[in-house]
Amino acid sequence: MTVWNLLDKLNIPYHNEDLILNAFVHSSYVNEQNKFLEDNERLEFMGDAVLQICVSERLFKNKVPLSEGDMTLYRAKLVCEEALASYSLKLGLNEYLMLGLGEERNGGRQRPSIIADLFESFIGALYLDSGMSSVNIILDIVMNKALNDLDSLGITDYKTKLQEYIQADSRKSVSYEVINVTGPSNAPEFEVVVKLDQLVFGIGKGLSKKKAEQMAAKDAFEKLVK
Template sequence: MTIWDLLKKLDIPVNNEALIEQAFVHSSCMNEKTDYKEDYERLEFMGDAVLQVSVSNILFNHKNHWSEGEMTLIRARLVCEEALAGYSRKLGLEKYLVLGLGEERNGGRNRDSIVADIFESLSGAIYIDSGLENAQKLIYAVLPDDLEAYNAMSVMDYKTKLQEFVQSDRRDVVTYEVISVTGPQNAPTFEVVVKLNDLVFGKGIGTSKKRAEQMAARDAFEKLVK
C-alpha cells in the first residue's frame, strides 16, 4: 500500500503531493538526496499543535466530563513519543520514511523518536493541505477507543504522573535533590525538592528519600495542572 492508498482509505484528499512527501523526509538525507529541498521538521512543529487541539477536543467533549488535571494527564499519555510511534506503526508510516544512508544503517527507520516525528509531520502536512477536519481523520483513526482506561492509569505514584505530564513538552527535564536530612539516624526525615530544568517546582518531606520524592512530585504536579 502506498501513502496515497492509505490516505484514500482514510478519505483524506490530497491537493499537494509534494507537501505530503515532505512529511517523510528526515534531515539526515538533505545532504545526500538533492531532489529534496526541505525536511519534515517544520511540518512536525505544525502537527504537534494540530495533535494538541485535536486530542484536547476529544477529551473536553468526552462523556466523563473530566477535570482539567485529568484531561492534561490523559492528553500527555496520548501524545507522548511512545504513543505517537505506535500510531505511526499502526498505519505503517515508517515504510515511507526517506532517510540518509547513515541513518538507515543505524536503524533510524525503527527508532521511536523518528517514527513518532512522522506522525506529527504528516498531521501537519494534511492540515496545511486540506484543513483540520482531514488532519483529524488521520488522528482519530488511531486514537484508542477506551480512553477511560487511560484515566484509570492515573492511580499511580506521583513521580510517574509528573514524568508523564512533562513528556508533553520534551524539553523538560525532571530531577530530584535532597536538601536536608534531620532527626536521629534510626528515624531520619528527608526534605527533597523536584526541579524542572533546574527550577524548583515542588518540595516534599518524608521518613525516607523515596517518600519525600513522592511528596515533592505531588506538590509539583498539583501546581502544574491547576
Template sequence: MDTIFDWLDKKHLKYNDKKLIEEAFIHSSYVNENKLYKHDNERLEFMGDAVLQLWSTRKLFSLEPALSEGQMTTLRAQLVCEEALAAYNRQLGLWHYLRLGVGEEKTGGRHRDSILADMFEAFLGAMYLDQGMDAVDVILEEVLTPAISRPKSEKVIDYKTKLQEYVQGDTRKNVHYETVHISGPSNKPEFEVIVLLDDIILGRGKGLSKKRAEQMAAKDAFEKMVK
C-alpha cells in the first residue's frame, strides 16, 4: 500500500518533516489505542483552518469582476464548509491515509464528513508549516479553484458570520463560542456549544463536530435576534 509520501511525490510536492505530515492523518481515536503516538491532528487542524480562510479569501478577492463583501462571505462559506472540505478530501484520495482507532473504523469514521474535513484542514496546516503557502497553492488550486464556478447549494449559510455582522451593527464587540458539554461514545461524540456576547448567552447548538455545533448555536442566536 502506498503512503502519503508516495502521494506527495506524485504531485511533485516536497516535504521535510515526515512526522509533522503524518500527524495530520492521526485521529484522536488512533492515539487512544496506540500509546506510541502522543499527538492527534487537532492542533494542525487549527492551523489549517486559518490557512484555508486566508487562501480562500485571497482567491475570492482577486476574482474578476470583483465580488462584493457579502458575495465573498457567502461564497467562501460554501467553499469551505464541512461537506465541501470532505468532498475535496475524497477527490484527492487523502482519506486512504487516515489513521483511525478500531472502533471508529468499524462505525464508518473513514467516510464521515466531519472527520474528513478536519483531516483535510490538518493536512493543509502541516504542508503550510513544512513548505509554506506554495505547497498549499498546489493542493487547493486542484480542488477549490474549480469549485468556485460550480453551482452552489442555497442551503449553505454561514450563520457565524451573519451573527457577527448583526451584532456589530449595534456594537463593535465580538461574540465567542464555548463547548459546554460532550456526550455520546468516544468514536461519535456530540458537542453542545453556546455563543456569548460578554457574559450573555445568545444561543445554543449541538452537532457531531465543534464547527457544526458552533454554526447551530449561531443560527439559534441569529434567528432569535432578528425576530
C-alpha cells in the first residue's frame, strides 16, 4: 500500500505529488540520497500551525463550553509528541517514511519524535495542497474519539494533587460539598466547596459534580502552593 492508496481510500484529493511526498522525507534520507533536495522540516512547521488553529476551533465549539484554561490544557494534550506519534501509527504513515540507513537501523520508523514530526509535516502538506477540508478528514479519524470524551485525556487531576499535598504534612483528608445547583434539569451547573477540618479552602463550578469538584480542588491547590 502506498500513501496514494491511503489518500484515495480516505477520499482526500491530491494535486502536487512532490509536495505530499516531501512530508515523508526525513533529514537522514536527504543526507544519503539525491532524490530530494529538502527534508520535511518546513512542512512540519506549517503543520504545527495548522494543528494549533484546527484543534483550538474544535475545542472552542465543544458542546459544553470550555474555559480558556481548559482549552489550553486539552489542546496541549491533543498535540503533544505522544499524541501526534499515535496519530501517525493509527494512519500507518510511518510505513511511507523515507529514512537514512543509519536511522532505519536505529529504529527511527517507530521513534516517537520522528513520527510525531511526520504527522505535522503530513498535515502541513495536505493543507497546502488541498486545504482545510482534507486536514479535517484526518483529524476526524484520529481525534474525534478523544474530543468526544475529553475526560479520557487525563488532564491534571487536581483532587489527587490536593490530597497528596495535604497528606505530605498531615494525615488529614479533604471533603467536597455541593452548595448550589442552578440551571435546567437537563443541564445543571454544580457549585462545590472543598473543605479541610470544616474550613472552606476552595470553590468551583462545573456542568457536572465531578468537574465542579476538580475546579474546587484546583482553586484550593493554587492558593495553598502560593
